[in-house]
Amino acid sequence: MEKKANVLVIGAGPAGLCAGIETGKSxxxxxxxxxxxxxxxxxxxxxxxxxxxxQHHAGVRGFEIGEMLLHKCKEAGVEMMLSSVVWGLxxxxxxxxxxxxxxxxxxxxxxxxxxxxASENSLMxxxxxxxxxxxxxxxxxxxxxHRVLPGKRALMIxxxxxxxxxxxxxxxxxxxxxxxxxxxxxxxxxKVHANKIARLGVDILISHTVLEVRGxxxxxxxxxxxGDRNLRPIPGTERTISVDLVCLAVGLTPLSELAxxxxxxxxxxxxxGGFVPLHNRGMETTVxxxxxxxxxxxxxxxxxxxxxxxxxxxxxxxxxxFISAAEADSRRKEIEQNLLMLRKxxxxxxxxxxxxxxxxxxxxxxxxAGGYH
Amino acid sequence: MSxxxxxxxxxxxxxxxxxxIIRVIKAGARDPDAVKRMLGAGMGLCQGKTCxxxxxxxIARETGRSLSxxxxxxxxxxxxxxxxxxxxxxx
Numbered sequence: 124m125e126k127k128a129n130v131l132v133i134g135a136g137p138a139g140l141c142a143g144i145e146t147g148k149s150x151x152x153x154x155x156x157x158x159x160x161x162x163x164x165x166x167x168x169x170x171x172x173x174x175x176x177x178q179h180h181a182g183v184r185g186f187e188i189g190e191m192l193l194h195k196c197k198e199a200g201v202e203m204m205l206s207s208v209v210w211g212l213x214x215x216x217x218x219x220x221x222x223x224x225x226x227x228x229x230x231x232x233x234x235x236x237x238x239x240x241a242s243e244n245s246l247m248x249x250x251x252x253x254x255x256x257x258x259x260x261x262x263x264x265x266x267x268x269h270r271v272l273p274g275k276r277a278l279m280i281x282x283x284x285x286x287x288x289x290x291x292x293x294x295x296x297x298x299x300x301x302x303x304x305x306x307x308x309x310x311x312x313x314k315v316h317a318n319k320i321a322r323l324g325v326d327i328l329i330s331h332t333v334l335e336v337r338g339x340x341x342x343x344x345x346x347x348x349x350g351d352r353n354l355r356p357i358p359g360t361e362r363t364i365s366v367d368l369v370c371l372a373v374g375l376t377p378l379s380e381l382a383x384x385x386x387x388x389x390x391x392x393x394x395x396g397g398f399v400p401l402h403n404r405g406m407e408t409t410v411x412x413x414x415x416x417x418x419x420x421x422x423x424x425x426x427x428x429x430x431x432x433x434x435x436x437x438x439x440x441x442x443x444x445f446i447s448a449a450e451a452d453s454r455r456k457e458i459e460q461n462l463l464m465l466r467k468x469x470x471x472x473x474x475x476x477x478x479x480x481x482x483x484x485x486x487x488x489x490x491x492a493g494g495y496h
Numbered sequence: 497m498s499x500x501x502x503x504x505x506x507x508x509x510x511x512x513x514x515x516x517i518i519r520v521i522k523a524g525a526r527d528p529d530a531v532k533r534m535l536g537a538g539m540g541l542c543q544g545k546t547c548x549x550x551x552x553x554x555i556a557r558e559t560g561r562s563l564s565x566x567x568x569x570x571x572x573x574x575x576x577x578x579x580x581x582x583x584x585x586x587x
Contacts, residue, residue, distance in 0.1 A: 158576065208576045208578060209575075209576070210573055210574035210575055210576050210578050211573030211574060211575065219573065219574070221578045221582050224579075224582070225582070226582050226584070226586065227578070227582045227583050242545050244549060245546050245547070245549070245550060247504055247506060247514070247550050248504065249502070249504050250504075251504060251505075252504070252505050252508055376549060378545075380543075380571045380575040381575065383568075383570075383571040384571055384572075384573060384575065389567075391563070391564035393563070393564075397549070397563075398567070398568060
């Protein structure tokens with residue numbers, strides 16, 4: 124079976140849905156594809172209210188933003204393909220897709236927007252493969268999507284926003300959070316989130332790391348210890364904490380296999396999660412006609428992912444002549460203003476700088492390849 | 497199966513341990529692709545999504561190479577586990 128589209132968006136999280144809305148509402152034939160049974164990406168497990176400006180849905184809970192984006196996708200005439208796995212992608216934009224476990228089909232598209240998100244990082248220590256050790260995002264999926272409590276007594280590794288928010292949600296779900304350990308000498312995430320769990324009596328152990336997890340069939344206890352300035356454990360500082368759940372919230376890595384397959388050039392940007400497909404300000408990768416948005420283009424937040432999805436959509440629309448260059452410029456200008464606002468302050472400045480580096484690396488690669496501008 | 501207090505599993509899908517990885521690094525493996533070819537680490541169901549960064553860190557620690565030089569192992573389709581029968585031509 125073959126299917127054709129003007130724009131194929133891979134991933135139906137905040138970036139993918141916004142790319143779908145942007146392109147669909149201007150008349151392009153758009154398919155948004157996702158391997159999950161429901162769209163929304165991480166939004167549907169985010170039961171907390173978002174921060175930021177009203178324009179970026181501050182005060183609204185993540186899953187409500189998901190509902191709103193889905194509704195807009197429908198209005199824009201976007202075709203949603205769920206339970207559909209993209210297992211390969213050629214540089215000619217032919218995607219191999221297995222839908223609902225049936226025979227593989229091909230989708231050919233004029234433009235591709237990758238919005239594949241990220242995967243959770245793992246951390247290796249003795250016992251890390253025991254049942255009961257899992258990603259914080261996995262624990263969140265179990266609780267908030269499947270309504271299953273992943274454990275009764277938890278240890279959280281990592282104090283970034285994911286670690287802090289999931290700790291709070293574990294508490295809300297009736298799980299005791301014994302401690303949050305953070306290897307750095309400071310809390311990684313927003314202070315409001317840290318204060319919220321501290322008020323509920325959760326210890327945040329800075330300059331600490333997990334040394335070992337023990338148990339017969341599953342996690343029974345964890346051993347944590349203090350680390351020195353070089354992050355090496357200090358002997359004699361070990362303590363044993365009785366837990367049945369150890370959550371790893373130690374960062375995310377952009378999910379970019381399809382970009383590798385299609386031949387995109389990458390750069391290493393550890394502050395944004397590692398290897399990232401180079402892209403320009405309009406989110407086009409080094410492969411012409413292939414765009415990338417959201418966490419797959421460097422780990423940020425749902426709000427920036429939504430704006431990047433729109434940017435990618437504008438680029439695709441312009442190159443397909445669904446909108447004029449002037450219209451594209453005016454849309455881009457507005458979106459870039461929003462992104463500037465979102466990438467401000469102590470948690471935003473570095474992302475702005477890293478993104479600028481990505482754009483300039485993209486330019487270098489394109490100039491070397493010859494003929495761009 | 498031992499949890500390996502001093503020799504933890506790195507690649508869960510293929511059950512490959514840290515000491516095996518250090519052994520092939522000493523034998524000349526300089527990047528994740530070489531480790532993958534010599535041991536099959538990262539060739540299981542998750543295709544290295546879990547262990548890829550762990551293996552890169554071990555190589556960096558053992559060889560002194562920077563993580564920025566250690567490209568992930570080559571990506572090949574299928575990037576998600578699918579049944580081979582799904583690729584069959586219709587009769």
